[in-house]
Amino acid sequence: MQEFSNQLNDNQYRAVVFDPKKVLQVNAPPGTGKTKVIISRIVYLLTVAKLPPESIICTTFGVKAKEEIVDRLSKALENTDINYTQVNVGTFHGICYGILRKHGYRIGCTDLEVISDDDQEKLMKKMIENVPPHILDAASSFLRKKNLMMMNKDGAYVLSVKLIKSNISKLKSQGQTVKDYSDAHDVDQALLYFYENYQKAMKNQKKVDFDDLLLQAYTLLKEHNCLKQVQHVLVDEFQDTSVLQMQLMFLFARGKSVNCNGITVVGDPDQCIYAFRDAMPHNFKDMIRISPVPVTTITLNQNYRSTQRIVDSCQNLMKQQQKGRDNTTKLFAQYDTKFGPVFHSYHNFKEEAAGLVSEIMYLKSLPGIFSYNDFSILVRQRRQIPALERALIEARLPYYIIKGQSFWERREVKSIMNNIKLVLSDYEPFALEDALLYPARGLGKAGFEKIKNKLSDEANSFNQLKKYYNLLPTKGRKVATKLIETIETARAMFENGTSKSNMEEIFDYIYENSGLKHELTVNKKDTNPSQQKASVQKSGDFEEAPDLSSPKHMNVMQVKEQLMEFSNDYSQMNVDDEEEDNDFIFSLSRTSSALASKVEDNELDDLDTAEVVEKPNECSKTPEIIYDKSFVREFVSSVRLYGDKESEDEESQFKEGRVTVCTTHKAKGCEWPVVFVPGCTEGTNPSLFANDVEDEDSEDESEAANNTNKPGKYKKTMDELLNEERRVFYVALSRAKVQLYLSSVETSSERNHETEYKLVRSRFITPGFLKTVEMAQQLFENVENIKSFYKTMGVKFQKNISNFSLQQLIDDYDSYLNDERLHFHWMGSQVYVKNGINLSFNHISASPKKYSSGFLSAAEQLGSSLSLNATSHNRQTLAPRPSGRSRQPKELPNIRANLDSTTSRFVNKSPTRKTYAPTKNLNLSPVRRKVYAPSKAPVSNNSPNVSPEKKKLKKDFKIAESNERKNQKKPNLDLPTGRTPTIDLTAAEILHDPEEETVDHRPFLTSANSLLERSRKAKLKKEGDDVKKEHDENLSQHPLKKARKNNKKNTQQPPEGKDIFSLLKKGKKIDRAYIEID
Secondary structure (H helix, E strand, O other), rough: OHHHHHOOHHHHHHHEEEEEEEEEEEEEOOOOOOOHHHHHHHHHHHHOOOOOOHEEEEEEHOOOOOOHHHHHHHHHOOOOOOOHOOEEEHHHHHHHHHHHHHHHHOOOOOOOOEEEEEHHHHHHHHHOOOOHHHHHHHHHOOOOOOOOOOOOOOOOOOEEEHHHHHHOOOOOOOOOOOHHHHOOOOHHHHHHHHHHHHHHHHHOOOOEEEEHHHHHHHHHHOOOOOOOOEEEEEOOOOOOOOOHHHHHHHOOOOOOOOOOEEEEEEEEEOOOOHHOOOOOOOHHHHHHHOOOOEEEEOOOEEEOOOHOOOOOOOOOOOHHOOOOOOOOOOOEEEEOOOOOEEEEEEEEEHHHHHHHHHHHHHOOOOOOOOOOOHHHEEEOHHHHHHHHHHHHHOOOOOOOEEOOHHHHHHHHHHHHHHHHHHHOOOOHHHHHHHHHHHHOOOHHHHHHHHHHHHHHOOOOHHHHHHHHHHHHOHHHHHHHHHHHHHHHHHHHHHHHOOOOOHHHHHHHHHHHHOHHHHHHOOOOOOOOOOOOOOOEOOOOOOOOOOOOHHHHHHHHHHHHHHHHHHHHHHHOOOOOOOOOOOHHHHHHHHHOOOOOOOHHHHHHHOOOOOOOOOOHHHHOOOOOOOOHHHHHHHHHHHHHHHOOOOOOHHHHOOOOEEEEEEEOOOOOOOOOEEEEOOOOOOOOOOOOOOOOOOOOHHHHHOHHOOOOOOOOOOOOOOOHHHHHHHHHHHHHHHEEEEEEEEEEEOOOOOOOOOOEEEEEEEEOOOHHOOOOOEEEOHHHHHHHHHHHHHHHHHHOOOOOOOEEEEEHHHHHHHHHHHHHOOOOOOOOEEEEOOOOOOOOOOOOOOOOOOOOOOOOHHHOOOOOHOOOOOOOOOOOOOOOOOOOOOOOOOOOOOOOOOOOOOOOEEEEOOOOOOOOOOOOOOOOOOOOOOOOOOOOOOOOOOOOOOOOOHHHHHHHHHHHHHHHHHOOOOOOEEEEEOOOOOOOHHHHHHOOOOOOOOOOOOOOOOOOOHHHHHHHHHHHHHHHHHHHHHHHOOOOOOHOOHHHHHHHHHHOOOOOOHHHHHHOOOOOOOOOOOOOOO
16 A cells, blocks of 8 residues: 555545545546556555445446556556455446345346347337327427427437437436436426337346346335445446436445445546436535535645646647636646647638548658557547548548447347347247348248237237247248257256356257358358369259358357357356356456355355355366356346457557547547547537437537427526537547647638638637637657657657658648648648558658659759759750651650559659651661651751741840840749759750751640740731730840730739649739630
């Protein structure tokens, strides 16, 4: 304990050593070490206060938090003789489940199989299909008390399964049974009908839902004091508890006293974001009001997670709430950085997603600091995810979207579990339907409809199937007969013994005879004869060998493995049926592997929570395990209580980790070094009226649906809704440790779209809040900031990094900002396609540059391969010589060949020669010469087209222009660093010498400027004789230069830049642009 106390600050220490017999509230803002306080508090109760482990109950909000507490307890007590496994750690539902297993018979609650989500939904749909007309009228009435209807895709209002479930759940969370609600003065008749019939249907199927576990335990503990040995109760995330859970907390802590024993609750009212589950931020105040003993409050004010600047932004956000926040305390971080949170407003959602990905890539490129596991993108609504996912895919960044679908919800897993349920119980109509229809063996939905009502109307659905299966079609009867035979045989196999090997045989038999193994291991559509081992069947047909590496088959094997592992962790005792061991600790933690092998009958009577106290001399004994139906039934029930873990093999495939994408609600309890929060706009953050049926993660959907402004319905005030959204936003921001990015969008459409829908920045982004953030990332401002960041992250800074330049990274990020974050910049170039970029290499050597991507002007492309001297202007010609003989042309770049096929980016590869159309008579000599199409005009040394005076005039102007360009400062084209220096010649001047006496009619490359000038001259010609005459006069004085000046007067000149791509790159508008393709 001394080691723990040295690691605690003053307020944490006060909370840990507080009197165990009194009631304590610990207000713990994000990052203040609430989990450390809970662990230290339990260690104090066990080692100093000397409380027995079985007398302590600790409730957590989720399974992940429970596992973390158990793991840290094991490390803290590893050098002691205290059996930490007997500390009752679990969720409220898990604890109530254990209590009901032992004492539920006292209130007639003996059936504790938790109904699955699928079965629950099917049950609701069946009730909706059979709803009486008067109930439908009541649900549609304008005077209804509760809204149970929602608009479907066709625009019609229909009864909603989701709204019915949520309203029934809310009644149960408030502790109201069917009888209690029927006696209420504001009862809604439609809701009462569904509540009553829902409970009857579950009773017929011998099922309960999660809310029933709490409600039944509450009913039990009110009537019977079953937890006399409990001396202290700890509650984690207290702000997310419901009214019923708070009442259960006091009943847990009652023990042998009249009022209650010691209680410690830890939480933060500012993090209450589960109002749709009936959690309220005023729980702390309510607890003080209803507690039978005085309550002491201690507030933690030292933040160990985030930088001070992130903490300041979070506190500034919560200060916007005017009411409901009392006794707030300023938080102090343990470290800070020179750069704070970043806020930027993008034009649209696509640019926002691309910008976030670019920021991830720049941070990831810092050597030795980040893996992709360190990045998280938190969204308020799931509809934000598609744009982000597309951007991540385009950049080839590994990512993981937390969707909330567990392993146990996969199709093949649910199917094998349904078949196991049929072996255990006759009261499984929905599992029976699934086993008959999947896998497809000849019975379809139309055929099943003939007996569907027969199975649902009677409680014993399996007996009904045996009685009415003859009503099915011929193929359907065969399927039903096979299923009945499989179930009865599997049940008989339990009589062969209770060994582990027998359990494995039963599982394999069910898997094989249900048709699942053939369905999952034999791919009938895509067969590969070279890879299959065919076996001859009686019919003479060839059948593909089973593919035991199929992912779906492996999932079923994982079910089998977890069943066997469950047998080791969740040990059953060899006792009589009358005194069946319902050990409380087993149902809560499933972590104990060394428990007493036998408990005397009289001892069970004293253990009111069915806790089995392990004797010291029996610690090393292995308990006897009984693999019978009860064992399997406990496994099936545990699936609903504990969920599953993510596969470690799947995670190991990503050596650099994966970017996490999830909603803020899913991120609760997590933290990341870098967090991105997009969508800081009205309608998203805050999302006051979210009501999207397709949004599978909008947990507040039903709440929003019940808050429409219609009379007769409960609705929250706007301030309450806004405060709740502010808390959600606060939770998102407080997940960040060292870097926080916030972003909004201005419109919902593309740039220059005909209709742009303007969006409003979030009301949470106030002028005061903006003072706590930066408009651009300051980390990449200079090398000193990067060094400081390395020090903050605890990573040694390396001065000389092979093939990587920090200064180049700074320059690239600066170019990225100057480009308005529209395109990623890397190695001095603008990148249009991000996939394939090596973020660990950005060194630009002295060798010819490789262009990461982007467009080059024709002059730049030619200059890079021709190596022209832009100062001397030594022009070359490709026109045929007067002699008429063909010559080898000068090398020209093949632009299309420079397109990297793997990354679709322009790179400066070795130049290739440009080829022209060959003549009919090809020279087949060993020396392959390129032959060109003959020019239309005959070649002559004395061309009448160009007079000597004009030739002299052009030459003089060329010399004057060359001198002028030398003295003139080159325009800043803002081209990426590392490209070939800008050439002052156009492509036309490079390819065609103005002094050439003949005209070359072959296709040529030209710049947009040259084409634009030609088009302007054509326009001038059409404007009339007067304009043409004035143009000719100016041209006679200075033929070339005057023409350019007149063009500037008569037409609008484009911004500075040599070609159309330079103009487009800068994002500047051009009134008219001409592109000609010869």
